[in-house]
Amino acid sequence: DQQVKQNSPSLSVQEGRISILNCDYTNSMFDYFLWYKKYPAEGPTFLISISSIKDKNEDGRFTVFLNKSAKHLSLHIVPSQPGDSAVYFCAASGSGANNLFFGTGTRLTVIP
């Protein structure tokens, strides 16, 4: 039972353009959402998060949007850089819970 879904296994974009990574969730109790970036042979690195009281959070080139009614969030990277090439995981947790539910990841390739 995959409660967090990333339906695009891969995405390729040109350097300088926008990358948009999408994530859907099914559990309406989730109230905290995070994006992690993972390079090969390393653990996931925290990128950006958003709580359910907001619909947007921005940190430099990275913006996360949350649409609670659609149970959908997205990560925008502008402008994309070759160093952004990695696997991106969406994760969520519910009120009172201490564990994260992860999606299956999207591999982003930024082409120079």
Place this chain on the structure above:
Amino acid sequence: DTGVSQDPRHKITKRGQNVTFRCDPISEHNRLYWYRQTLGQGPEFLTYFQNEAQLEKSRLLSDRFSAERPKGSFSTLEIQRTEQGDSAMYLCASNPIVGRYVPLHFGNGTRLTVT
């Protein structure tokens, strides 16, 4: 802040053997988590400690798995009688008790291969 440290980075073992992994969290972090990641999947929660108390365990954590955090600092994860299905990346993470919305910081994992 040296980050979350895991040892060993790689472990190859034969089916039926026992293995133990160690995790050293970020020093001021009270909470410690174990996750497992298999190929093509995201990390899956195994168990969680607050200080030395193991407060939550996933049903993924079969009787062959045991985790400890004896003094509320480092943690060990032991797998007894390993099976080929145990082959995965085992990730440790930690975060401090400073509120509800605090991200987890992950180590680089221990990759287990059971032959």
